[in-house]
Amino acid sequence: MQNKVAHTxxxxxxxxxxxxxxxxxxxxxxxxxxxxxxxxxxxLGDVWKPDAYRQLREGLGKDSKWSRMLSHMMDWVDPHxxxxxxxxxxxxxxxxxxxxxxxxxxKYGCHIPYVVLFDPTSACNLHxxxxxxxxxxxxxxxxxxxxxxIVTQGKALGTHVYMMTGGEPLVRKDDILKLCExxxxxxxxxxxxxxLIDDDFCKEMKRLGNIMPTVSIEGFEEAxxxxxxxxxxxxxxxxxxxxxxxGLVYGTSICYTSHNYKDVTSDDFLDMLxxxxxxxxxxxxxxxxxxxxxxxxxxxxxxxxxxxxxxREIRDWTGxxxxxxxxxxxxxxxxxxxxxxxxxxxxxxxxxDMEPCVFIHYSSANIHNKSLLDxxxxxxxxxxxxxxxxxxxxxxxxxxLENPGRLQQLVKETGANSTDLLSxxxxxxxxxxxxxxxxxxxxxxxxxxxxxxxxxxxxxxAFNENEEKAEATK
Numbered sequence: 001m002q003n004k005v006a007h008t009x010x011x012x013x014x015x016x017x018x019x020x021x022x023x024x025x026x027x028x029x030x031x032x033x034x035x036x037x038x039x040x041x042x043x044l045g046d047v048w049k050p051d052a053y054r055q056l057r058e059g060l061g062k063d064s065k066w067s068r069m070l071s072h073m074m075d076w077v078d079p080h081x082x083x084x085x086x087x088x089x090x091x092x093x094x095x096x097x098x099x100x101x102x103x104x105x106x107k108y109g110c111h112i113p114y115v116v117l118f119d120p121t122s123a124c125n126l127h128x129x130x131x132x133x134x135x136x137x138x139x140x141x142x143x144x145x146x147x148x149x150i151v152t153q154g155k156a157l158g159t160h161v162y163m164m165t166g167g168e169p170l171v172r173k174d175d176i177l178k179l180c181e182x183x184x185x186x187x188x189x190x191x192x193x194x195x196l197i198d199d200d201f202c203k204e205m206k207r208l209g210n211i212m213p214t215v216s217i218e219g220f221e222e223a224x225x226x227x228x229x230x231x232x233x234x235x236x237x238x239x240x241x242x243x244x245x246x247g248l249v250y251g252t253s254i255c256y257t258s259h260n261y262k263d264v265t266s267d268d269f270l271d272m273l274x275x276x277x278x279x280x281x282x283x284x285x286x287x288x289x290x291x292x293x294x295x296x297x298x299x300x301x302x303x304x305x306x307x308x309x310x311x312r313e314i315r316d317w318t319g320x321x322x323x324x325x326x327x328x329x330x331x332x333x334x335x336x337x338x339x340x341x342x343x344x345x346x347x348x349x350x351x352x353d354m355e356p357c358v359f360i361h362y363s364s365a366n367i368h369n370k371s372l373l374d375x376x377x378x379x380x381x382x383x384x385x386x387x388x389x390x391x392x393x394x395x396x397x398x399x400x401l402e403n404p405g406r407l408q409q410l411v412k413e414t415g416a417n418s419t420d421l422l423s424x425x426x427x428x429x430x431x432x433x434x435x436x437x438x439x440x441x442x443x444x445x446x447x448x449x450x451x452x453x454x455x456x457x458x459x460x461x462a463f464n465e466n467e468e469k470a471e472a473t474k
Contacts, residue, residue: 007096011185014091018083022074029071033060059317069322073279078247084209085249089187092160100158110377111342111385116154117163117358118348120147120176124168126193126228140167140350140421144175146367150348151183153372163189165358167350170196177204180211189214191253195232197239202246213250214282215239219263220272237276244277251280256307257297258286265310270321278323283311285329287359287401288433291423298437301444304330308395308448332397333452341384342376353419356384360400360407362416362427379414395445402438402445404431 017039025032037056059066074082093114101112122140142150151162169176169190180188187210194215205211218224221233243250252273254264263269264283273281285304286297299307311327314320332338339345340357347355353363354375365378375381390399390406399406410416411427418424 010096011087011091014095015083015087018086022079022083026074029074030061030063030067033067033070036060055317064317065320065322066317069279072322073249076244076247076277077249078206078209081206081209081248084184085187085212088185088210089161089212092185093187097158097160102158104157108373108377110373110382112157112376113159113342113345115161115163115345116150116159116348117165117345118142118147118150119166119350120164120169120172122167122350123171124166124193125171125195126168126232141172142348142350142352144178146352147175147179148182150367150372151179151186155183155186157373160186161189162186163191163345165191168193168196170201173201177201177208180208184208184210186210187212191216193228193232194236194239197242199242202242202248205243205248206246211248213239213243213248214253215250216253216255217264218255219260219269223260223263240276240278249279250277251282252278253282253284255284255286256299258299258303259297261299261303261307265307265314267321270314270323274321274323280324280326283307283325283327285327285401289359289361289425289430290420291425291429293433295433295437301441304441305444305448329397329401330395333394337389337391337394337397338384338399341381341388343385343388346376346381349419351419351421354378354381355419356380361419361425362411363419364414364416378416380410380416383410383414393445393449395449396438396442400431401434402441404434404438407431 021032021035021039024035034057037053037060040056041053060070061067098114101114104112119140120142154160154162164176170192173196176188176190180186189212191214194213194217197213197215205213215236217233217236218227224233224236225231240250256264270281285299285307287293288295288298307327308330311325311330314323315325335344338357340347340360342356345357347358347360348367349355349361352367354365354367354372355361355363362380363378364380365375367375370378384399387399387406387410390397390403396402399410408427408431418426
């Protein structure tokens with residue numbers, strides 16, 4: 001009870017600070033942005049390195065692309081949405097949630113994730129070519145009570161940020177809105193194809209304020225429609241326009257492949273997204289998941305190096321574009337390597353299986369017969385925890401894509417099973433598709449990593465001493 005009262009008081013104090021800074025910033029933009037940085041440092045403290053706060057002050061304390069972007073957002077984002085996301089994602093997730101998950105990780109002896117990703121359903125209104133989610137089948141659902149239980153148990157452990165994917169999550173619109181309203185102290189990011197976003201849903205998102213849609217897009221019209229069906233691109237553009245008109249915060253999710261990597265990072269493509277009000281874009285490297293997955297879409301070393309430099313160029317403090325971009329494969333150095341297995345996040349599929357990652361379909365724990373905490377303490381997750389980072393070179397972070405011997409070893413040692421109910425894929429089969437890619441990428445990755453370190457420590461203090469032994473199993 002005492003902790004709950006303290007939590008409520010702390011949140012209220014944070015809310016009052018946000019109100020004051022927001023009102024001031026509406027009048028004095030540059031000074032107000034510096035106040036936001038000061039407030040962030042006061043709240044987060046040493047969660048970020050001092051250099052990060054210095055860069056923020058330098059970037060926002062002058063007429064830069066980031067200050068202009070933030071100023072533009074304050075002009076069109078609904079104030080209630082702006083404030084709610086700062087409270088739920090910033091305070092509850094970034095400050096208090098980070099602190100509580102760290103404390104509970106030590107208390108329970110396992111990783112407690114900052115983010116939990118779950119699939120409300122495996123059903124989808126589209127039939128996209130090569131969609132790995134379709135491997136689960138199209139008849140699985142987490143009930144509202146299942147989702148409510150995930151969030152309730154997660155909050156007790158400190159987790160206040162939740163993501164949804166599928167299938168198409170918005171097939172379950174009513175239950176999702178009900179869930180987000182009940183847990184109005186959490187932030188929810190929904191990965192969606194965007195085709196079910198209409199005026200009524202936008203009105204509800206504006207009322208609640210704690211939902212951030214992240215719309216999948218493959219490139220321009222021809223590329224998107226060829227994979228997702230004729231007319232899909234235009235429906236996505238309409239959805240982006242609607243969300244902008246309601247003052248919502250939203251972004252895009254992009255899977256880059258050997259075929260589309262230049263298109264989805266081109267100036268024309270990014271300018272199009274920015275014109276539609278897109279604030280951020282998550283880039284995901286293609287993963288050959290599923291028995292029938294193609295390896296032709298895997299990038300060459302030269303293509304991946306292009307992505308490495310291009311995404312950094314896009315989000316650079318000077319130049320680039322006023323949109324925040326992150327490449328989850330090439331930016332692993334900023335989060336200490338692989339973040340899966342509960343380290344920072346985990347995935348619960350529509351059958352209730354808790355998996356280390358949305359791309360790693362193996363598990364030995366299900367939320368229908370175990371608590372969330374016990375699922376996080378399953379052997380596979382504890383093995384992940386012990387082995388991370390999987391490589392001292394953070395440009396080779398994944399136990400599947402860049403270190404395929406590692407995943408095979410983890411699955412074998414822990415007895416984890418495939419969670420694919422239609423066509424189970426062995427870890428040997430999955431990882432065999434990555435062998436050539438891993439060996440081809442290694443020289444380039446090692447060169448880039450050495451250049452980026454410039455003689456500094458690689459930051460891999462927790463690196464598993466058995467790396468070479470694991471490499472030999474490939």
